[in-house]
Amino acid sequence: MASAFLIEGLHKSFGALHAVNDVSLDIEAGQVHSLIGPNGAGKTTLFNCITGFLQPDAGKVFLKGRDVTDLPSHKLVKEGIVRTFQITQVFGELSARENVELAARSREGLNFDFFRKASACRAASEDAEESLEVVGLIEKAHLRPEELGHGDKRVLEVAIGLALNPEVLLLDEPTAGMSRTETERIARLVRQIADRTSVLLVEHDTEVVLSISDTITVMTQGRVIAQGPPEQISRDPQVQDAYLGAVEVGED
Amino acid sequence: MAASPDVENLTPDASRTRSREVATQVLLACSALLVLAVPFLGASPFFITLLTEALIFGIWAMSLDLLVGYTGLVSFGHAASFGFATYAAGIFAMNVSADFFLSTAVAIIAAAAVAFLTGLVVTRLSGIAFAILTLCICQVLFQISVVWRSFTGGLDGLIGVPLPTLFGREVEPGEELYLLTAVSLIVCYLLLRRLVESPFGKTLLAIRANEDRAAAIGIDVRRHKLVILIISWMTGGVAGTLFVFLKAGANPMSLYWIESGNILAITILGGIGTLFGPVIGAIGFIFIRDQVTTMYRAWQFSFGLAFVLAVLFMPSGIGGIAERIWRRLWPARSS
Numbered sequence: 001m002a003s004a005f006l007i008e009g010l011h012k013s014f015g016a017l018h019a020v021n022d023v024s025l026d027i028e029a030g031q032v033h034s035l036i037g038p039n040g041a042g043k044t045t046l047f048n049c050i051t052g053f054l055q056p057d058a059g060k061v062f063l064k065g066r067d068v069t070d071l072p073s074h075k076l077v078k079e080g081i082v083r084t085f086q087i088t089q090v091f092g093e094l095s096a097r098e099n100v101e102l103a104a105r106s107r108e109g110l111n112f113d114f115f116r117k118a119s120a121c122r123a124a125s126e127d128a129e130e131s132l133e134v135v136g137l138i139e140k141a142h143l144r145p146e147e148l149g150h151g152d153k154r155v156l157e158v159a160i161g162l163a164l165n166p167e168v169l170l171l172d173e174p175t176a177g178m179s180r181t182e183t184e185r186i187a188r189l190v191r192q193i194a195d196r197t198s199v200l201l202v203e204h205d206t207e208v209v210l211s212i213s214d215t216i217t218v219m220t221q222g223r224v225i226a227q228g229p230p231e232q233i234s235r236d237p238q239v240q241d242a243y244l245g246a247v248e249v250g251e252d
Numbered sequence: 253m254a255a256s257p258d259v260e261n262l263t264p265d266a267s268r269t270r271s272r273e274v275a276t277q278v279l280l281a282c283s284a285l286l287v288l289a290v291p292f293l294g295a296s297p298f299f300i301t302l303l304t305e306a307l308i309f310g311i312w313a314m315s316l317d318l319l320v321g322y323t324g325l326v327s328f329g330h331a332a333s334f335g336f337a338t339y340a341a342g343i344f345a346m347n348v349s350a351d352f353f354l355s356t357a358v359a360i361i362a363a364a365a366v367a368f369l370t371g372l373v374v375t376r377l378s379g380i381a382f383a384i385l386t387l388c389i390c391q392v393l394f395q396i397s398v399v400w401r402s403f404t405g406g407l408d409g410l411i412g413v414p415l416p417t418l419f420g421r422e423v424e425p426g427e428e429l430y431l432l433t434a435v436s437l438i439v440c441y442l443l444l445r446r447l448v449e450s451p452f453g454k455t456l457l458a459i460r461a462n463e464d465r466a467a468a469i470g471i472d473v474r475r476h477k478l479v480i481l482i483i484s485w486m487t488g489g490v491a492g493t494l495f496v497f498l499k500a501g502a503n504p505m506s507l508y509w510i511e512s513g514n515i516l517a518i519t520i521l522g523g524i525g526t527l528f529g530p531v532i533g534a535i536g537f538i539f540i541r542d543q544v545t546t547m548y549r550a551w552q553f554s555f556g557l558a559f560v561l562a563v564l565f566m567p568s569g570i571g572g573i574a575e576r577i578w579r580r581l582w583p584a585r586s587s
C-alpha cells in the first residue's frame with residue numbers, strides 16, 4: 001500500500017535534551033498507526049513538530065510524497081494533517097454543533113467570508129452534521145462542551161478533526177482519563193474512522209493499542225526502539241522491558 | 253406519550269429562536285427610528301450637539317469592541333484609530349475638499365494603512381504584550397502630532413476645519429450634522445453586525461477562545477488578527493472624521509492615552525461582545541461627564557470608581573445584562 005504520511009529522521013532538542021531523536025515513521029493510507037512510550041518519551045513533542053506547533057531541528061515530513069515540513073499549522077490543516085489535543089480544547093462558549101461547524105467552514109475555505117451569515121452556510125452545516133453522526137454525538141449537538149461528559153468532549157474533538165476531512169488524523173491520547181467503557185467506545189471509533197483517514201494515535205492504554213493498531217511504534221527517551229505489527233511488538237523483549245512491563249507494575 | 257426528546261425539542265426551539273430574531277430586529281428598527289427622530293422631538297440644540305458627540309463615541313466604541321469583545325485583543329492605544337483619522341480627515345478637508353464622503357474615504361484609507369503597518373508587529377502578540385505595544389504606538393502618534401507643528405498645528409491642533417459638504421451642499425451644524433452622524437452609526441452597526449455573524453466573525457471567537465486551537469482547525473490566526481485590526485481602525489476612522497467636523501478642528505488630546513483609557517472603559521462598561529452595548533456606554537459616558545464636570549472637578553475619580561464597581565459587579569456590562577433580560581423574555585428552550 002502507498003504510504004500516506006512519511007516522517008524521516010526527525011530531530012528536536014531543547015537545550016541538551018534530545019526530546020525527539022532521529023524518529024522515522026511510515027503511515028499507510030487507511031491504517032491506524034500507534035505511538036506508545038512512557039511519559040517523557042517525546043510523543044507529544046513529535047506531534048507538535050509534525051503539526052507545525054514546533055519547528056523541528058532536522059528531518060522531513062511528507063504527505064503523499066509532498067514535503068510539508070516547514071508549513072505553519074493552519075496550512076498543514078489545509079493539506080490534510082489534522083490533530084487533536086491531549087487536553088481537551090474545544091471552544092467553550094459554542095455548542096458542540098457550532099464547534100464542528102467552525103471546522104467545517106474552515107475546510108470549505110469560508111474563513112474569509114465576511115458577508116454571508118455563518119448559520120446560512122448549508123454545506124458546512126451538513127458536513128458538521130455528518131461528523132457528529134459518525135462519532136455518535138448528534139443527539140447532544142445542541143449542548144455546550146461544559147454540559148457534555150468527559151468522554152463526549154473527547155469524542156467532540158474527534159468530530160472536529162473529522163470535519164476537517166483529514167488525510168491523516170493525529171489523536172493525542174484520546175482516552176486519557178476515561179472509564180473502561182468510554183475507552184472502548186473511543187477504540188471502536190478510531191477503528192471505524194480509519195476507513196476515511198489514516199490515524200496516528202498517541203496512547204497510554206496498551207490494551208487499546210494492541211487491539212486496534214495496524215502498526216505500533218515504541219519510543220523511549222526520544223528514540224524509536226521498536227516498530228511493527230501488534231503481535232511482534234507485544235513479544236519484543238526490549239519493549240516489554242522498557243514499557244509494557246512498567247505499565248503492568250504501575251497499573252491501577 | 254413518550255416521543256423522542258429530540259423531535260420534541262428541536263422544532264419549538266427553532267421557532268422560538270426565530271421569533272426572538274424577529275423581535276430583536278423590530279427592537280433594533282425602533283431604536284434606529286428613535287435615534288433618527290430626536291431632532292424632530294423638540295430637543296434643544298445643546299442636547300443635539302451632545303448626543304452627536306455621544307453617537308460618534310458610540311461608533312468608536314463599537315470599533316474597539318471588535319478587538320476587545322470579539323477577538324480578545326485588549327488595545328490600550330485605540331485613541332490612535334480615532335485621533336489619526338481626525339488629522340487625516342481634517343487636513344484633507346482644509347486643503348483639498350470638505351466633501352463628507354471623500355474626507356471619510358481618505359480617513360478610512362489612512363487609518364487602514366497605519367493599522368496594517370501596526371498590525372505587522374502587534375498581531376504577533378496577544379494579552380498584555382498586545383496592550384502595551386498598542387499603547388506605545390499610540391503615544392508615538394501623539395508625539396508626532398505635537399512635534400510636527402507645520403503639518404498638525406502642534407499643541408493647538410488643527411483649527412478652522414470647514415463644515416462638511418454632502419452632494420455639494422454644506423451640512424449645517426446641529427440637526428443636520430446630528431442626522432449625518434446617526435445615519436453613519438446605523439450603517440456601521442448594520443455592517444459590523446453582519447461581520448460578526450459571518451464565517452469570518454466566528455473565526456474571531458475561536459481566536460479569542462484559544463489561538464492554538466484556532467490554528468489547529470486551519471485558521472490563519474495572524475492574518476485574521478490583522479484584518480480585524482484594519483476593520484476596527486477603519487471604523488474608528490469614520491468616528492474620527494465625524495468628530496473633526498463636529499469640533500471644526502483636531503487636537504493632539506484625541507491621541508492621548510487618557511482617551512484610549514476612556515474608550516476602553518466605555519466599551520467594557522457598555523458590554524463587550526455585544527456591539528450595541530458600547531454605544532449605550534458611550535451615550536452614558538458623554539452625558540454623565542457633561543453633568544458631573546459642571547458639578548465638581550474630580551469627575552474622573554467618580555468615573556474610575558464607577559468603572560471599578562461595574563467590572564466587579566457586572567462584568568458583562570450594560571449590554572450583557574440587557575441581552576440576558578432579552579433572552580429571558582424570548583426563551584430559546586422550553587424549560
